[in-house]
Amino acid sequence: MSQRTKGFLLVLISALSFSILPIIGKIAYSMGISPLNLLAWRFVTAAFAIWLISPFLVGKRLIVKKVDLLHFVLQGIIGYGFASIGFFTALTYLNASLVSILLYLYPSLVTIFASVVFKERLTKHRLAVLIITFIGSLLVTNIFQATSSPIVWRGILWGILSAVAYSVFNLYSQKTTANAHPLVVSTYSLTAMAVFFVLLAPREEFLNTNPKGIAIAGIIGIVCTILPIVSYLAGIKLIGAGKAAIISTFEPAFTIILAFVFLKESLTLLQTLGALLIFGGVLALQFSKTAAREVQLEDQQNIGL
Numbered sequence: 001m002s003q004r005t006k007g008f009l010l011v012l013i014s015a016l017s018f019s020i021l022p023i024i025g026k027i028a029y030s031m032g033i034s035p036l037n038l039l040a041w042r043f044v045t046a047a048f049a050i051w052l053i054s055p056f057l058v059g060k061r062l063i064v065k066k067v068d069l070l071h072f073v074l075q076g077i078i079g080y081g082f083a084s085i086g087f088f089t090a091l092t093y094l095n096a097s098l099v100s101i102l103l104y105l106y107p108s109l110v111t112i113f114a115s116v117v118f119k120e121r122l123t124k125h126r127l128a129v130l131i132i133t134f135i136g137s138l139l140v141t142n143i144f145q146a147t148s149s150p151i152v153w154r155g156i157l158w159g160i161l162s163a164v165a166y167s168v169f170n171l172y173s174q175k176t177t178a179n180a181h182p183l184v185v186s187t188y189s190l191t192a193m194a195v196f197f198v199l200l201a202p203r204e205e206f207l208n209t210n211p212k213g214i215a216i217a218g219i220i221g222i223v224c225t226i227l228p229i230v231s232y233l234a235g236i237k238l239i240g241a242g243k244a245a246i247i248s249t250f251e252p253a254f255t256i257i258l259a260f261v262f263l264k265e266s267l268t269l270l271q272t273l274g275a276l277l278i279f280g281g282v283l284a285l286q287f288s289k290t291a292a293r294e295v296q297l298e299d300q301q302n303i304g305l
Contacts, residue, residue, distance in 0.1 A: 014235065015247070075185070
């Protein structure tokens with residue numbers, strides 16, 4: 001299996017894991033858990049779980065330089081931390097469709113920023129795929145129906161913040177995973193986020209969270225946090241932030257399918273069309289002639305190493 005294919009599969013696993021998040025988040029809200037408290041318990045359980053496994057999997061590589069540790073902490077708080085705040089807060093104001101599409105502004109931002117910051121070539125092929133998958137995201141998240149209802153601008157601003165912060169997380173991840181194992185990066189980033197959100201969450205509410213609420217947060221922490229972050233960072237290391245961002249647009253399609261199966265929500269014709277556009281766009285990215293040439297170059301470079 002080529003490095004590119006491995007990266008594709010890792011980002012796909014990440015997208016599937018992340019796609020469960022809105023559904024479980026809504027359940028947590030129905031139990032009376034506030035966004036900050038949910039995030040605090042989410043990252044506390046995630047940090048606890050990752051410290052149980054990372055010493056066995058990466059060993060001495062957990063010993064890092066202070067400057068690298070600083071990068072890991074900043075990546076977690078500024079990138080994923082603020083993205084989480086924006087997403088979960090926006091979810092309290094807006095319906096899931098609109099929040100999802102606001103978050104999925106980030107592939108466009110990442111691809112553009114990556115071409116500027118990391119000098120990644122913005123080929124016509126990648127630009128075309130980006131446009132196709134973005135249109136698919138518009139359709140699959142039912143944005144056209146969402147705009148017919150009253151719009152809460154505060155929620156939109158939080159959603160845009162989430163997209164911008166997640167773009168920073170993507171770009172920062174390309175830097176931090178260049179010389180460090182993804183699990184090492186995730187361990188310190190999640191720990192930093194746990195401390196950050198415990199300090200932000202209302203103290204009394206955090207300490208008095210009922211067991212069911214902690215269990216829900218635990219599921220989010222492991223299934224929707226550790227698994228997708230580690231797999232996504234590993235995918236970025238193999239294929240780069242721009243391509244990973246495009247492939248991750250599978251996430252809204254997965255969310256729609258899971259909502260149909262578990263919540264009995266039906267797909268509209270436009271949503272079905274959007275899902276087809278996303279799958280078609282990602283497959284075009286994966287199996288195009290351009291991609292094949294890039295795989296050959298990557299394999300040659302790997303042999304040279």
